[in-house]
Amino acid sequence: MSLMTEITIFVLAVFVGFEVISKVPTTLHTPLMSQTNAIHGIVMLGGLIVVGFANDGLEYVIGTIAIAFGTINIVGGFMVTDRMLGMFSRKPRSKPASSASRPGAGGSDGGSS
């Protein structure tokens, strides 16, 4: 691909990103941020290519760490987004509030926001 082709793609993608995101209800800001966060984990492909074609010791190490980092970004990102959205899609009032207190989460530090 020529540099100019790549720049063309880049500029178009900038506008797609702007267009696709407008008018988001506040409720979905966190999940959406988390989802786009997962998508930039795509850089893991770079790690795969580095390791796949590596030819010295340090490159193996760097590349493997990059793959692990990128995979955490992807897997964790999509799963956490799914968990967040799962809470919205749950039918309101379908369950009694039996989960009133969750274990292992003590309150600490004063309230401030």
Place this chain on the structure above:
Amino acid sequence: MTALAVLKPGGDAATALYIVAFSLFIIGIKQGTHPTTAKRGNLIAAVGMAVAVVTTLLLDGMGNWGLIVLGLGIGTAIGVIASIRVQMTEMPQMVALYNGVGGGAVALIAWSEIRHGISLGEDFSLDTLIPIIFAGVIGSVSFWGSNIAFAKLQDLIPTRPIAAPGQQVINAVLLIAIVTICVVLAVDHESPSQGLFILLLVLAAILGNLVVLPIGGADMPVVISLLNAFTGLSAAAAGFALDNVALIVAGTLVGSSGTILTMEMATAMNRSVANILFSGFGGAPSGGGGGTGEERPHVSIGAQDAAIKLAYADSVVVVPGYGLAVAQAQHAIKEVADELEKRGVTVNYAIHPVAGRMPGHMNVLLAEADVPYEQLREMEDINPEMPRTDVAVVVGANDVTNPAAKNDPDSPIAGMPIIEVSEAQEVIVIKRSLSPGFAGIDNDLFYEPNTSMLFADAKAAAAEIASEIGNL
């Protein structure tokens, strides 16, 4: 294109599959902007990612499978465990952390590309080298900046702004040094020095630390969102270096959509992104109602009084803030609301755009506690109803209710839109103490005549109020 072109397959089949992948990302993000389709959108994007990963694994000439499996295995294990175990309240720092590792991956890939090219003795063209340098610098800044953001949100380091004297000067010097090294590397692009490149990564790392450390906890959402956009752009840069269209499109999408989200968040706080990055709420406020030492008169009540006030109201508005999140009080608050609704009291929740530490943070928490979606009201929507509200209950929110934002032009938060709880007939503030919020300023609300303070942990207080209402 250059260095790796002989090794890297860029065939039509691979490119076609990458096109499928990034199309799925675009559809996924688009669907992520609507409540009904968001969950499916996330799945679609995840499928796109799977397509992209499998395509890459199938590239001709890939080797070192043991290491690839190792990296994928470690990453998957950590990602799965972390995302299952994380509490909903810890979501912001989780996103920061995932963002950080993404940035780290970009920086490592950039470094490795430099090494690879040098070891093959190839000439770097500027079209390859410039993206690599950009990816390295931004990736490194993002990695370290995100880690600091994570540490602040996790209370591993103080959330207060931490700044050394002459910080701006140090940052400026670092920035100049980074730009200089970039130029030197670019000028000498046919045989760039690996040592210089590593120095560049280190300087960028220091800059990432120094830029985020002085920013207070309240501004962290904006910072995380900004770093998210940065990581996206650095991934796109890596795509330029590797001639990989999937990286270019996906990274750029995140970069541009993240920029919009960041600006929206900053706007909600009535501040510019530059202002957040370069000033922070700064040191101790001098003037503007700081009133250190002198005790201002306020009304303090117990859970029983609060229960009576609430039970005999017609309409109640709950204003949640970060204190609700740290105390895990969302379920207890829902119980209070249930008790009140049994008695015919109307209950709504007023959600400030930056309540908590991320936009939508409160919505996620309250949804977890089964609060009906239609009771979550946005700030502009609920403010006109405040004068007709009998009791406003502020649970662990502080700065977003501070009337100083409206009344005191000298206040550091002057002009920030607030939830106008002081317009309500009565206000109950559930809070552990009179201590200031992230902005570090006193909240005039606490001293108004119609405000009652209930000093307690939000969860314990709410549970007590719920049982008191039940006994009435």
